[in-house]
Amino acid sequence: MREQPEQQAPPVQRLRIRYAKRGRLRFTSHRDFSRAFERAIFRARVPMAYSSGFNPHPRISYANAAPTGSASEAEYVEIGLAQVLDPAAVASALEEALPDGLDVVEVAESPGGSLADLLEASHWQLDVPANPVSAEAAVAAFLQAESVTVERMTKKGLREFDCRGAVVALSAVPHGDGSRLDLVLRHGVPAVRPDDVLTGLRAVGGLETGPAPLLTRVSQGPLDPETGTVGDPLHPSV
Incomplete structure (x- = not known):
């Protein structure tokens, strides 16, 4: 039998991030953004929580992305962390790591519930x-x-x-x-x-x-x- 994968600990903190797509970066597709965001998470050394299973992935939930080609001041993503951090510090670190035109507007602690249901x-x-x-x-x-x-x-x-x-x-x-x-x-x-x-x-x-x-x-x-x-x-x- 295939050995069962190690179970990952649940997130100890969830943060909701509002970001903007501006200028030429409005032509960034959702797939391109998700790649850029995950690279930014890695460069900023944000301590992510991971899913369990044979292919663990960082706890990132995207919600209702704008169509490619549209600019936006209100895109949202939620992340789960393995450590409790100051949301302002996470905002600053991600802003440094993301390319100009993909700009962090605000980071706040999640009050619980579904982000998608609020949109x-x-x-x-x-x-x-x-x-x-x-x-x-x-x-x-x-x-x-x-x-x-x-x-x-x-x-x-x-x-x-x-x-x-x-x-x-x-x-x-x-x-x-x-x-x-x-x-x-x-x-x-x-x-x-x-x-x-x-x-x-x-x-x-x-x-x-x-x-x-x-x-x-x-x-x-x-x-x-x-x-x-x-x-x-x-x-x-x-």
């Missing part, structure tokens, strides 16, 4: 070249529609779904030479992305989105159903 919605800013009058008209047409069907290629082939139901709030304001769309998007299944909403806006309102609109996640976390605002998953009770 109910995202607040996005979408910068498009459309003039403000056209953008406002497209937004109005979109919000008046009961449903807006779009298509997106997935790993399982071309998929058709409604992108209107996931939109909690949407507005347009002038920004530079074009417009900025302010979007609150509820997470769900199927997952509706900000580029799906842009596709819907083109379909129902003729919105000019340009070849490469800048999509930036400003925050993600618990959704207040009364105000439609997105809270802070590191401090959910605030």
Whole structure:
């Protein structure tokens, strides 16, 4: 019989990390980030807890990564440690070890429970070249529609779904030479992305989105159903 592997001790501390993807690093895929993050953990000498089994791996949980090409100020990951550390010291060490553009925003102790369950919605800013009058008209047409069907290629082939139901709030304001769309998007299944909403806006309102609109996640976390605002998953009770 194959010898059973040694059982690893459970984490003595769990930390939740908020990080940003900025500039050219927004084109980093989730797989590329996970590799960079694990290398940063090793270089920073963070004492990780490991899983049990024949192939132990560091206790790292990723949650709801932004689509490749999107900038973000609110990406999250949770790590389990073999020693209790000061979250501020971990933040400083990881910031030194990660490349510029993948930036640690905050590290906090986990209060328990599931981080993924707290990520109910995202607040996005979408910068498009459309003039403000056209953008406002497209937004109005979109919000008046009961449903807006779009298509997106997935790993399982071309998929058709409604992108209107996931939109909690949407507005347009002038920004530079074009417009900025302010979007609150509820997470769900199927997952509706900000580029799906842009596709819907083109379909129902003729919105000019340009070849490469800048999509930036400003925050993600618990959704207040009364105000439609997105809270802070590191401090959910605030």
